[in-house]
Amino acid sequence: MKVLLAVVAVLCTFEASLSQDYHVTPLVGGVSGTGKTTRYWDCCKPSCSWKANLKSKSGKPVEACAADGKTVVKESTKSACEEGAGAYMCSDQQPKVVNSTFALGYVAASFTGGIDVNMCCACLRLKFQGDLSGKQMIVQVTNTGSDLGSNQFDIAIPGGGVGIFTKGCSSQWGTPSNGWGDQYGGVSSESQCSQLPSSLREGCKFRFTFMKSVSNPAVTFEQVSCPSEIVSASGCNYS
Numbered sequence: 186m187k188v189l190l191a192v193v194a195v196l197c198t199f200e201a202s203l204s205q206d207y208h209v210t211p212l213v214g215g216v217s218g219t220g221k222t223t224r225y226w227d228c229c230k231p232s233c234s235w236k237a238n239l240k241s242k243s244g245k246p247v248e249a250c251a252a253d254g255k256t257v258v259k260e261s262t263k264s265a266c267e268e269g270a271g272a273y274m275c276s277d278q279q280p281k282v283v284n285s286t287f288a289l290g291y292v293a294a295s296f297t298g299g300i301d302v303n304m305c306c307a308c309l310r311l312k313f314q315g316d317l318s319g320k321q322m323i324v325q326v327t328n329t330g331s332d333l334g335s336n337q338f339d340i341a342i343p344g345g346g347v348g349i350f351t352k353g354c355s356s357q358w359g360t361p362s363n364g365w366g367d368q369y370g371g372v373s374s375e376s377q378c379s380q381l382p383s384s385l386r387e388g389c390k391f392r393f394t395f396m397k398s399v400s401n402p403a404v405t406f407e408q409v410s411c412p413s414e415i416v417s418a419s420g421c422n423y424s
């Protein structure tokens with residue numbers, strides 16, 4: 186009986202958090218425009234986990250994790266992608282579906298083209314265009330990349346391809362150096378998400394469920410206030 190009640194309580198809490206209404210307000214004077222998306226999950230410590238990359242030097246950087254994807258490590262821990270061990274992307278920085286048209290997540294972004302840490306920890310509303318029109322995603326900028334073009338948002342999706350960094354997922358999860366699936370693009374079906382550790386599978390499926398297997402959809406974007414759920418999972422607030 187007690188066990189049953191506990192299960193009911195857990196289910197109710199889960200339900201309540203999923204049906205939460207997100208009031209996301211555009212930031213006056215924030216960035217906006219049209220952009221392209223790609224996807225990645227290289228398991229590496231993200232760039233906004235370095236304090237030096239934050240606009241506000243008193244701000245808290247994005248959390249990076251030990252190889253379990255859960256235990257937060259010290260800010261000074263080197264990225265596993267340089268050393269083959271060290272700090273990794275925390276597993277909770279994966280996409281979360283709120284409902285069929287609204288999701289939360291994280292991106293590596295560049296507004297200028299190339300490495301661009303100016304917007305570390307800012308949040309954006311990405312409105313998908315084309316086949317995904319009507320769907321939107323609120324994302325936080327946690328990373329950047331030398332291989333990004335201007336207004337490119339590389340969505341952090343487990344199993345989305347490791348890209349140029351091949352030491353992260355191989356040392357964290359024992360994948361081949363190309364990661365799960367193709368080095369660029371990752372796994373190619375929802376069933377292949379079963380290759381990932383269970384902690385990353387839901388985020389992997391996001392591409393095939395919420396995003397309806399549409400690859401690299403175009404978006405319009407505008408800067409918005411960060412929902413508290415995003416900030417509490419990443420540890421970083423924009424200021």
Ligand SMILES: *[C@@H]1O[C@H](CO)[C@@H](O)[C@H](O)[C@H]1NC(C)=O
Binds near residue numbers: 205206207208284
């Ligand atoms: C989905 O969630 C968003 C954000 O809370 C809300 O504004 C929207 O009405 C919801 N849509 C549906 C179909 O429930």
